[in-house]
Amino acid sequence: MDLNLTPDEQSFRDEFRAWLQENVFEAKTVDELKRWQRTLFEGGWAGISWPKQYGGRGATLMQQAVFQEELALADAPQLIGVIGLSLVGPTIIAMGTDEQKARHLSKILSGEEIWCQGFSEPNAGSDLASLGTRALKDGDGFIVSGQKTWTSFAHIADWCLLLVRTDFEAPKHKGITCLLADMHAPGVTVRPLRMMSGDAGFNEVFFENVRIPSSQVLGKVNEGWTTAIAALMNERANLGTGVQVLFRRNLNALIARARSMNRSADPIVRQKLAQAYLELEILRMNTNRALTSLSKSGVPGPEGSTLKLYWSEMNQRTQQIAQEVLGQHAQLSDFDNGMWQYSYLRARGNTIEAGTSEIQRNIIAERVLGLPKSY
Amino acid sequence: MDFDLSKPQKLLKQSARDFLSRECKPERVRAAMATDTADDRALFTAAADQGWTSLIIPETYGGLGLGVVDLAVVAEEMGRACMPGPLFATIFASAAIVHAGTEEQKRKWLEPIAAGEMRATVALSNEFVLDAGVADLVLRFTDDGIEEVEGATFERTPAIDETRKLYRVDDRQSCLSEGRQDCLSSTIDIAAVALCAEMVGGMQWILDTTVAYAKTRQQFGRAIGSFQAVQHLCADMLLMTESARSATYNAAWEMTPLAVSIAKAYCSDAYREAANRGIQVHGGIGFTWEHDLHLYFRRAKASETMFGDATFHRERIASLVIDRQSSAAERSAEMLARSSSSK
Ligand SMILES: Cc1cc2nc3c(=O)[nH]c(=O)nc-3n(C[C@H](O)[C@H](O)[C@H](O)COP(=O)(O)OP(=O)(O)OC[C@H]3O[C@@H](n4cnc5c(N)ncnc54)[C@H](O)[C@@H]3O)c2cc1C
Numbered sequence: 001m002d003l004n005l006t007p008d009e010q011s012f013r014d015e016f017r018a019w020l021q022e023n024v025f026e027a028k029t030v031d032e033l034k035r036w037q038r039t040l041f042e043g044g045w046a047g048i049s050w051p052k053q054y055g056g057r058g059a060t061l062m063q064q065a066v067f068q069e070e071l072a073l074a075d076a077p078q079l080i081g082v083i084g085l086s087l088v089g090p091t092i093i094a095m096g097t098d099e100q101k102a103r104h105l106s107k108i109l110s111g112e113e114i115w116c117q118g119f120s121e122p123n124a125g126s127d128l129a130s131l132g133t134r135a136l137k138d139g140d141g142f143i144v145s146g147q148k149t150w151t152s153f154a155h156i157a158d159w160c161l162l163l164v165r166t167d168f169e170a171p172k173h174k175g176i177t178c179l180l181a182d183m184h185a186p187g188v189t190v191r192p193l194r195m196m197s198g199d200a201g202f203n204e205v206f207f208e209n210v211r212i213p214s215s216q217v218l219g220k221v222n223e224g225w226t227t228a229i230a231a232l233m234n235e236r237a238n239l240g241t242g243v244q245v246l247f248r249r250n251l252n253a254l255i256a257r258a259r260s261m262n263r264s265a266d267p268i269v270r271q272k273l274a275q276a277y278l279e280l281e282i283l284r285m286n287t288n289r290a291l292t293s294l295s296k297s298g299v300p301g302p303e304g305s306t307l308k309l310y311w312s313e314m315n316q317r318t319q320q321i322a323q324e325v326l327g328q329h330a331q332l333s334d335f336d337n338g339m340w341q342y343s344y345l346r347a348r349g350n351t352i353e354a355g356t357s358e359i360q361r362n363i364i365a366e367r368v369l370g371l372p373k374s375y
Numbered sequence: 376m377d378f379d380l381s382k383p384q385k386l387l388k389q390s391a392r393d394f395l396s397r398e399c400k401p402e403r404v405r406a407a408m409a410t411d412t413a414d415d416r417a418l419f420t421a422a423a424d425q426g427w428t429s430l431i432i433p434e435t436y437g438g439l440g441l442g443v444v445d446l447a448v449v450a451e452e453m454g455r456a457c458m459p460g461p462l463f464a465t466i467f468a469s470a471a472i473v474h475a476g477t478e479e480q481k482r483k484w485l486e487p488i489a490a491g492e493m494r495a496t497v498a499l500s501n502e503f504v505l506d507a508g509v510a511d512l513v514l515r516f517t518d519d520g521i522e523e524v525e526g527a528t529f530e531r532t533p534a535i536d537e538t539r540k541l542y543r544v545d546d547r548q549s550c551l552s553e554g555r556q557d558c559l560s561s562t563i564d565i566a567a568v569a570l571c572a573e574m575v576g577g578m579q580w581i582l583d584t585t586v587a588y589a590k591t592r593q594q595f596g597r598a599i600g601s602f603q604a605v606q607h608l609c610a611d612m613l614l615m616t617e618s619a620r621s622a623t624y625n626a627a628w629e630m631t632p633l634a635v636s637i638a639k640a641y642c643s644d645a646y647r648e649a650a651n652r653g654i655q656v657h658g659g660i661g662f663t664w665e666h667d668l669h670l671y672f673r674r675a676k677a678s679e680t681m682f683g684d685a686t687f688h689r690e691r692i693a694s695l696v697i698d699r700q701s702s703a704a705e706r707s708a709e710m711l712a713r714s715s716s717s718k
Contacts, residue, residue, distance in 0.1 A: 001377060001378065001379060001380055001384065001444055001628060002376065002377045003377075003378060003628045003629065005376055009376065062376050252700070255697055255700050256700065259697070264698070267690070270690060270697060271686065271689045271690070271693070273696075274640070274690065274692035274693040274696070274697070275640075275689055277692055277696050278622075278636075278637040278640055278641060278689070278692055281622075281637050282618050282621055282622050282641060285378070285618075285622060285625045286617065286618055288378045288621075289378045289617075289621050292376070292377055292378040292379045293379065296379070306613065306614055309614060310618065358603070358607070360610075361603075361607040361611070362606060364610035365600070365603075365607070365609055366606070368610075368613060369606075369609055369610070370586070371586065371590060371598075371605075371606050371609065372590065372601040373601065374601050374603045374606060
């Protein structure tokens, strides 16, 4: 056990910190955020945990955590290509053909192409394998028709990691295929949905006789469930390090606000803030333990569910604490630019997105603890 | 960074587990518990032969000179076995002597403790003194160190955790050590981390026992572990146990007041909650005297308050974090609040 950064991790941090000081800029619009990703790419700081041969930096998972921490410390803009960087890219690297790797990976890194994840459908949420978007074989390709929903980033995406049904007779997990779908292809329509937080973060995506060549199958035909699970494991393992950064900035802001509003001497407020602080620290420790075991085993496993469950429920508790500590001010749209109101509302989605808390608990019970299946 | 036990630590853990599953079976815990002192001398001596009284004692005084992480590894297994008697108190006393003792005191006391010939404890106040009735040496903190409490009488005060007895010191003595020197807080921090590790071990026992039961107990024609209501209680127990483990080993590694308070605040709540869920999943059998669950349920309550409860440690976190937030952190937080919002 050694919780200090290794000399390598240390010099990695120093180098990135120095680079950020020179290069970070404020970015809000899609174009600005893409330019930020491009800047990272040109500086050699995109996809840092991806292997070097695919344009990454070949950094360790620990360095990746350091990277996230430094982004937060520098108040750097969010990574707009997060789905591509942490979910699609690693899955293409693991299961893609050489051609797919050559076509997609560097454009994910440079931010030139944004990805979305087309898994959920109106009738297939937690029971993802019951999805009904159809892909019919047509010469050297597929004709895809159906609807996806809750698709984050689809309104700005160029590509979609799409799950479709290719075998209608087989048991539901056996008839699914994973496709790399061009969002600009004829027949694709995106309709933005407004989230309860007021902003348009996710969308409905309609596919009407969209032609997708066989070369764009990721993994094997009818074995898309394996691809999907690999992608979801990457999502759960990777997003944990990203959200931590947002939570840290949010909590620092809360503590500062509590101080400036003279609330921080109140013993009850102190108890609540301390609880939020210790829970966030334990998220960091849990993540570092998970990264240690992931660096040794190489494959993200069901333990990612524990992290997802922890951070999503933690953030809801913390946002409730923020509301209590700041009182009615926290509800105002013009107080701190509405950030407390927004964070509180947005946190509500945390225990639904990327697999609900109930599904995570099912996975922990059955896959980690080995309890018999409930259904 | 490597947040995992080293190979020697894993071996230490395994050997501790083997030793305790051989030497400290539930029957033996119960036998000790039923006595006035909860002291099983042979068990204590056997543990001392394993080196457990000498873990954190420097080699110059006959100890093994290991670190707090190693101590936590052993303590975790002690907690898993709900080990009774004065071993924990003796380790606590050894930390006090190492951190606050004079050279003369170290030479006098550490060697016999390391050899397993002397049992010791620390009185932090006149009440709630662990295992004073069987200790050869009872210590208290003074303004500039520690000293032996001499000529005192100790009266046993029956309490919720019967595997470790509590004593009251007669009122001709004053053992109150509030507000004393730094070595007091570093001693208590070591003891608190060892206690947290015991708590993690206890949580692990409850989780393992409960999951095993949920796989075999049948109702409505199937294992109760196939009901989601039961599964989710077990999943929560896993989450709490692993989080408590992260916080505890982080504290053992860092040994800062902040890291220790994070661990103790979390473990205090988590052990109690895990024990609650464990009993719930067992149903009626879990509420019997015969089942061992209540030993852990009781130990959870006793440990929750020892060396400061969650409320105490949260206040310490507040004073370390909120009151010391730097103006730079404050400025950057204000900047964030002014700019637009995020997830
Ligand atoms: C902000 C946000 C962003 C999202 N982004 C994306 C995206 O980019 N791409 C994408 O594909 N999807 C996305 N989703 C969709 C998300 O993955 C689904 O909402 C989620 O998987 C749940 O599916 P559902 O909404 O159909 O709810 P349902 O599956 O209908 O669940 C409803 C309730 O029933 C419970 N339930 C269902 N099945 C079980 C069971 N077996 N055991 C116990 N309880 C059960 C659930 O836990 C939940 O409480 C996003 C969702 C949100 C909120």
